[in-house]
Structures are given as structure tokens and as C-alpha cells.
Amino acid sequence: MHNVGTSIEHWTENPQLYFADLEADVTASLVAASADLALVIDGLGVIRDLTVRSAQQAELAELRSWIGRRWIETVSVESRSKITAMVDAASSAARDEAAGDSSPAPLERQVNHPLSGAHELPVSYTVVPLGRQGRMLALGRNLGAIAAVQQRLVDAQQSMERDYLRLRHTEARYRLLFEAVDEALLVVDAVTLNVFEHNAAAARLLGESSRRIIGRPVIDFLAVPSQAGAQALLAMARSAGRGETDELRLAGKASPMRLVVSLFRQDNASLLLLRLIPLDPNATVDDRTASGDSPTLAQVVNAMPDAFVLTDMQGRVLAANPAFSNMLQLPAGESLIGQPLDRWLGRSSVDLNVLISNLRQHGVLRLFPTTLRSAYGEPGQIEISAVAVADAQPPCLGFSIRDVSRRLPADGRSNRQLPRSADQLTNLVGRMPLKDIVGETAELIERLCIEAALELTRDNRASAAEMLGLSRQSLYVKLRRYGIQEMGPGGGAGAGPESDA
Structure with a gap:
């Protein structure tokens, strides 16, 4: 292991000791063996030669057609900026090497090559400069297999999400049916006989809250004379899958009930579905509610x-x-x-x-x-x-x-502001005659336009009248009509006709 580490260190520091005398065929073999796709690029960015490893015959013919084309033209539009960045980085590294400076590590970018058949070839490239003539070697790693695995992963995840959504919908329908039925239903663990789940009708019938029902043995809710028969019925349902008793009574209840038990499995566990059916149809209401103990x-x-x-x-x-x-x-x-x-x-x-x-x-x-x-x-x-x-x-x-008379408005608009929507105008229908609604709205618009013109002209009456397309006398009439001339400095208009200058 020490020798391997030493040799790698020598290759990094002094590659000329081992590779300086390599012939072109050996170098080409090394390039072909080290990359899935290798391109020789000239100084103008044109592909001059390429080698491909393990490609289909049709795909190989299409890749061969790249020779003589610019590299940037063989990739998709969104990948062209990456090609430019790799070429610029390789050119800069070649200049640094010629000047004797250390060059940074070559850039690696993933680009997509559009191929026939409406699919793309994803390739991760590393560009290495070749000599001083501006040539470059682009070593590519085919990411098609990785992309296929990623696509299968996405498909599997979407399939799981669809199954999960379908399960949620099924559960929602089950829950709706479970709660909507009038019969009292209890789901009980077949081994411990503890209540696992119940519907609202069962809570009303038992007269207990959900917190006090879940986890308790179902036998606790039965009257003492009915407990032995119920235990025998539940034991028979565990073996036969179904059981029914003619009559039993709940604890504290006088009305007789019929118990129907069915066995089912869920998550490798055996559960019992219990149906409590009153024998007297008129005794379905909770005794506490009927006696007035709870609010109606x-x-x-x-x-x-x-x-x-x-x-x-x-x-x-x-x-x-x-x-x-x-x-x-x-x-x-x-x-x-x-x-x-x-x-x-x-x-x-x-x-x-x-x-x-x-x-x-x-x-x-x-x-x-x-x-x-x-x-x-x-x-x-x-x-x-x-x-x-x-x-x-x-x-x-x-x-x-x-x-809603004391309800605050949704916005703090003053009475001088226009309604912001047609809905606010239509809400006046029935409260005021149509003639009054139209007249009040027209007057409000006219007043706001006059005030806006005076504000834009800095209270110059002559300019405001010209802006509004009115004569000066008509403007004065409207000012007196709306009381704008008496509004003073804070009213959005001036004090009188003398501000015409």
C-alpha cells in the first residue's frame, strides 16, 4: 500500500517521469479507456475527433456526425453557457501553464446532448488543454444510467404518493361511513379485548367520552350478568369469525341490546368489530340526554x-x-x-x-x-x-x-372616498332608490375630480378649470355647491377665487 501511495504521489508531482515517452496510440488508448465519451476540440471550438465506449450502433452513428461541428452546437440551449465556461477555463489554464504558473483544477460540468428520438444524452465533462495550439480534450462520463435510475426513483416515488393518496381517500370514506351510521360500532383487539376505536354513536350509547373509552376492556361497559355471556361470544368469534348474542345489557342501562361480532385482520393483528343494536327502537337515545342531565x-x-x-x-x-x-x-x-x-x-x-x-x-x-x-x-x-x-x-x-351594525369596516375609507368595488355599490340596492344611488355616486366622482385638479394645479382656479374642461364660472358654481372654497388649507382645496393667479 505504501508503494501505491508513493507512485501516486510521483505521478502527481512528476508525470514526465512516467508519461513523457508515451506514443500517440498508447495515449489514445488511455483516453478511450478512462472516459465514456472523449472529444478533441480545436482552438475554434470545433470537434475534430471523438471516441465512444459502449454505445448502440444507431447512437454511435449520430455521435460520429458531430465531427466537424462546433461543440456548443451539439448541446441543448441551457447547456451552452456551461460549454463556454469550460472552454474559457481550459484556455486560461493553458495560458497559466505556458507562463509557468500553477493552473487550477479543471472544471466539471454536466450538459445534455439532444439526440434523435426525442431523448437526451446527459454527459459530465472535464476539459483538459492539449499543448499550445489551443486544442482541448473533453473527457465525458455518460450519466444516462444514473438518469435512468433517478427517473425510476421518481416514478416509484410518484407511484407511492398515488398509493398513499388512494389510501387516504379510502380511509376518509371509511371514517365517514363509520361515523355516519346510527348503530354503535366498537373495534376491539381480539387478544386483549381492549377498545381500539369507536364511532360517535357508541360514545353516545355508552355515555362516556372518547378518552375514557379507548384502551379500556369492552367487558367493563357491560352489566355484570351479561359479562360472562359476552366473553364466551367474543371467544367464539375469534375462532369462527362471527358471533351473535340475543340479549345483553350495558352497565347502568335498562334497555336490552343485541351484540353482533365479526373478526377481521389489519396489520397482522386480529380485531373484532362489535355492533350494539338496541332491541327496543324507541330506546336509542342516551339515557342521560333523555332524562335532561345534558343540554338539549x-x-x-x-x-x-x-x-x-x-x-x-x-x-x-x-x-x-x-x-x-x-x-x-x-x-x-x-x-x-x-x-x-x-x-x-x-x-x-x-x-x-x-x-x-x-x-x-x-x-x-x-x-x-x-x-x-x-x-x-x-x-x-x-x-x-x-x-x-x-x-x-x-x-x-x-x-x-x-x-352587524357595530362591525368595523374592513378598511378605513373615509366618506369622501369612492367605493372600491361594484359589490359595495350593489349592496346599496334596496337601501336607497336607484336615482339616489346614481346621483350620490356622480356627485362624489365630480367632487373628487375637482379636488384632484385643484391639488395638481396648486389651487390655481383658472388652470384647474382648463384641466377639467370647464369655464371658470362653472367651476366656481361647483366649488360653492360642494363647499370646497370654505374647506381651508386642510381640505384639499383653496379658500376662494382669488387664487387664480
Whole structure:
């Protein structure tokens, strides 16, 4: 090993001791053996000769056609700057060597050669100067095999990602079905009988939170007289794959249940799927909820800070929570039931008709802006989200109403600024007549244009009138109309006609 190290050191420091007397054929053989592709380049960058190792016959013929062409013309467009950089570095190294200076290590760059058949040949080149005539030797390493491996890796990774995405979609569908069914489902480890997973219906039936169900033995949730029979059923399901019991009872529950068990495997583990089916169809509700120990939906709606109103399909009030009464400021003793909702709701009677029409057509409506008039006639800005329940008995409409009169605007625009979108103008429809909307918008535009002209002309009335295409007298009339001449220095306009100079 010492001799090898010494010989390499001698080759690095004194290559003339070993290679000075080599003949051209030997040197060419060395070049051909050391590179997959070797090019001899003249001082003008033209390929004069080449050697190729292990190439297909068709590919070899195409590579041979490079002889006589400029090297930079055989590569793709994005690789041409790399060819220029390698040629410049080799030329600089040749000049340094002629001057007796040490030259830096040759550059190595990867370029792509376009070939017929719409594919490319990736090659990593190192350029070495040959003598003082400007010739260069480009030693190339074929990266086609590496590129093929990389492409297979990319294809494999994309295939894995597609499989992973397909698995995620399958899991999402399983989870949706698992949670959507009304039956209580439990997934139990077949060996330990600990609960591995459950759906929402099982949590409601057992009356426990998910944290207290996962990991506990399923036997703990059964009444003591039913535990022995359930254990025998689970043992039979482990061997036979399926089992069913006629009747058992859960701990603390009086309603009888039927237990159906199925065996399946997942990740080399045996699991049991348990279905708890009430024998009495009327006893499917959790006992705690039925006895009033937990809040019902009606209690939650009544406690909501936002108003909620239930009407028939014609908009007559069937029920409302206290927040709606507070929003209307109704006198004591006045009832809402049976009253038409458009008595208080809408900028006009059209609003409720639009709401009901959309609900009948689409079934749901979100964030509809309108107004709510109190019992004293005071309007307030509100947003409505509504839903139609056509399959209820009787069919009804539900309205969730939120007061937005105290909501801060999304931007800090002053009243003198133009609306930034057509949506802000269309929101005025119903609140103001069309004539007033158009007139107010036109006046606002006119005023802003006059103020902009005065600002550009540094308050020169004559120049501002000329810029706007108005006579001076017409400009003065508009200034008095909008009160701009009284605005003073901070108002964006001057103080009077005397600033015409």
C-alpha cells in the first residue's frame, strides 16, 4: 500500500517521469479507456475527433456526425453557457501553464446532448488543454444510467404518493361511513379485548367520552350478568369469525341490546368489530340526554347570543329564541308567534320574498345582508344565514340572524372616498332608490375630480378649470355647491377665487 501511495504521489508531482515517452496510440488508448465519451476540440471550438465506449450502433452513428461541428452546437440551449465556461477555463489554464504558473483544477460540468428520438444524452465533462495550439480534450462520463435510475426513483416515488393518496381517500370514506351510521360500532383487539376505536354513536350509547373509552376492556361497559355471556361470544368469534348474542345489557342501562361480532385482520393483528343494536327502537337515545342531565339542542339555541327564528314556508313565525325578541325590543306581553317575518325583516317587503324563493330553490342561504326594524321603527344592519327543512312535519324555514351594525369596516375609507368595488355599490340596492344611488355616486366622482385638479394645479382656479374642461364660472358654481372654497388649507382645496393667479 505504501508503494501505491508513493507512485501516486510521483505521478502527481512528476508525470514526465512516467508519461513523457508515451506514443500517440498508447495515449489514445488511455483516453478511450478512462472516459465514456472523449472529444478533441480545436482552438475554434470545433470537434475534430471523438471516441465512444459502449454505445448502440444507431447512437454511435449520430455521435460520429458531430465531427466537424462546433461543440456548443451539439448541446441543448441551457447547456451552452456551461460549454463556454469550460472552454474559457481550459484556455486560461493553458495560458497559466505556458507562463509557468500553477493552473487550477479543471472544471466539471454536466450538459445534455439532444439526440434523435426525442431523448437526451446527459454527459459530465472535464476539459483538459492539449499543448499550445489551443486544442482541448473533453473527457465525458455518460450519466444516462444514473438518469435512468433517478427517473425510476421518481416514478416509484410518484407511484407511492398515488398509493398513499388512494389510501387516504379510502380511509376518509371509511371514517365517514363509520361515523355516519346510527348503530354503535366498537373495534376491539381480539387478544386483549381492549377498545381500539369507536364511532360517535357508541360514545353516545355508552355515555362516556372518547378518552375514557379507548384502551379500556369492552367487558367493563357491560352489566355484570351479561359479562360472562359476552366473553364466551367474543371467544367464539375469534375462532369462527362471527358471533351473535340475543340479549345483553350495558352497565347502568335498562334497555336490552343485541351484540353482533365479526373478526377481521389489519396489520397482522386480529380485531373484532362489535355492533350494539338496541332491541327496543324507541330506546336509542342516551339515557342521560333523555332524562335532561345534558343540554338539549333547544336549550343551546335559546342561550345563543345570535337571533334564531323558525317560520313556516310562507314566513310566519313558529318559534324564536330570546335573542330575537331582544333585538326587536318588543313590549312586554307581545307575542311573535304567527306574525309575518317581513313585519320586521328586510329593507322592503321584497327581501323576505327573495329569501324564501332562494331557500325553496337551493335549500340554504349564507350571509344575506339586509336590515331589521325594531318595534319602534329603528333599522339595524344584519346578516342572515337560513336553511329550508322541506322533509320536516310540517316543512319549515330556519333563520340565523346576526347584528352587524357595530362591525368595523374592513378598511378605513373615509366618506369622501369612492367605493372600491361594484359589490359595495350593489349592496346599496334596496337601501336607497336607484336615482339616489346614481346621483350620490356622480356627485362624489365630480367632487373628487375637482379636488384632484385643484391639488395638481396648486389651487390655481383658472388652470384647474382648463384641466377639467370647464369655464371658470362653472367651476366656481361647483366649488360653492360642494363647499370646497370654505374647506381651508386642510381640505384639499383653496379658500376662494382669488387664487387664480
